[in-house]
Each structure stands twice: as structure tokens, then as C-alpha cells.
Amino acid sequence: xxxxxxxxxxxxxxxxxxxxxxxxxxxxxxxxxxxxxxxxxxxxxxxxxxxxxxxxxxxxxxxxxxxxxxxxxxxxxxxxxxxxxxxxxxxxxxxxxxxxxxxxxxxxxxxxxxxxxxxxxxxxxxxxxxxxxxxxxxxxxxxxxxxxxxxxxxxxxxxxxxxxxxxxxxxxxxxxxxxxxxxxxxxxxxxxxxxx
Numbered sequence: 001x002x003x004x005x006x007x008x009x010x011x012x013x014x015x016x017x018x019x020x021x022x023x024x025x026x027x028x029x030x031x032x033x034x035x036x037x038x039x040x041x042x043x044x045x046x047x048x049x050x051x052x053x054x055x056x057x058x059x060x061x062x063x064x065x066x067x068x069x070x071x072x073x074x075x076x077x078x079x080x081x082x083x084x085x086x087x088x089x090x091x092x093x094x095x096x097x098x099x100x101x102x103x104x105x106x107x108x109x110x111x112x113x114x115x116x117x118x119x120x121x122x123x124x125x126x127x128x129x130x131x132x133x134x135x136x137x138x139x140x141x142x143x144x145x146x147x148x149x150x151x152x153x154x155x156x157x158x159x160x161x162x163x164x165x166x167x168x169x170x171x172x173x174x175x176x177x178x179x180x181x182x183x184x185x186x187x188x189x190x191x192x193x194x195x196x
Contacts, residue, residue, distance in 0.1 A: 015027070016036065017091055018041055018044055018046075018091070019085075019088035019089055019090065019091055019097070020041070020044045020121065021041040023038050023041030023042070024040065025038055025091060026038075026039045026040075030066075030070045031066040033054060033067070034048065034051055043072045043122035044119055044121050045119070045122075045125055046118070047117050047119075047125070048116065051117070052118055055067065055128075055129065055132075056132055068126050071125055071129075072122050072123070073123050074122040074123035086099075088119055090113035091119075092117075093113065093115065097113045098111070098112045098113075098114075099112075103131070103137055103140040104139075104143045104144055105139060105140050106131045106136060108127050108128055110124060110128075
């Protein structure tokens with residue numbers, strides 16, 4: 001039994017172009033999740049935000065295994081090959097999508113259009129699913145939290161150092177000014193004792 005079924009009821013109008021290679025994106029469902037796949041070209045996937053959330057949230061219910069069985073695999077490349085586009089436009093709104101790492105340690109850089117969804121190059125969605133299934137999101141959160149704590153510790157140490165240097169500078173200025181006053185007082189005293 002195949003998990004891929006035609007899906008066109010939520011996509012009105014003509015097929016949209018693949019942001020990577022301009023072939024038409026074919027809308028269908030994989031395991032009940034609506035996706036748009038570049039079946040004639042690069043095999044990239046455009047997945048709406050709700051579907052991505054469903055994939056991540058339901059990874060423990062056998063759903064992710066079904067997706068992994070259906071999705072094509074390919075070696076992940078963080079940087080596009082020579083001649084390939086670095087920045088892709090959303091097939092829905094034609095705005096340039098943001099490139100960002102899926103999560104710390106995932107090793108997958110995805111293209112994101114906040115209102116419409118994410119584009120996964122061939123092999124990236126299976127890598128993301130495996131990362132999530134292996135507990136990668138919890139590990140990524142722990143690493144991000146530790147990094148944030150380290151930044152806060154460093155900021156606090158810098159702040160304390162600045163305060164210490166400010167105190168040292170004011171003490172040094174006070175001593176310098178105090179020495180000048182003592183010198184002036186000595187001159188005044190000598191003038192009184194030996195003056196005319």
C-alpha cells in the first residue's frame with residue numbers, strides 16, 4: 001500500500017514552479033501530509049508550516065517511519081553546488097526565503113517562508129525526521145540553553161570587569177589629585193616657615 005495519494009484540493013490554480021529548478025511542483029499527500037514535490041526535477045519538497053509541525057509532533061506514532069519509507073534520499077549539501085541558486089523564492093508569494101539551520105546539530109539548512117512553509121532539498125526532510133526521532137530537538141535545546149548561559153556569564157564577567165576598572169580609575173584619579181594637594185600644602189607650609 002502506497003502512502004502517496006494525489007492531492008490538489010487545497011491548491012488552486014496551476015502547479016507552482018520549484019524554487020530550486022523551476023520544474024512544476026506536484027501537490028499530493030505523503031502519509032496524510034500535504035506536500036508539493038518536484039517529481040520531474042530535483043525532488044525537493046515544499047511543505048506548509050502546519051504540515052511541518054505535524055511531522056515533528058507526530059514523530060513518535062509510526063508516522064515518521066512511514067514518511068521515511070516514502071521520501072527520496074540524497075546526500076545533504078549545506079552549500080549549493082556551483083551554478084545552483086543559493087537563495088530561493090517561495091513558490092507561493094515569490095519572496096526570497098530565509099536560509100537557516102533547522103536546529104543546532106541537525107546539519108540541515110532549510111529555506112523558510114514564514115507565512116507559507118519550508119523548502120527541503122532532496123534528502124533534507126528525511127534527515128530532519130531522523131534527527132527529531134533520535135531526540136535531536138531536546139539535545140539542540142540543551143545546547144542552545146547552555147550557549148545562552150555562557151553568553152550571560154561572559155556578559156556578567158565583562159560588566160564586573162568594567163565596574164572594577166571604573167572604580168580603579170576613580171581611585172587613581174583621587175590619589176593623583178590628593179598627591180597634588182599634599183604637594184601644594186607642603187609648598188605653602190615651607191613658604192610660611194621660611195618666607196619673609
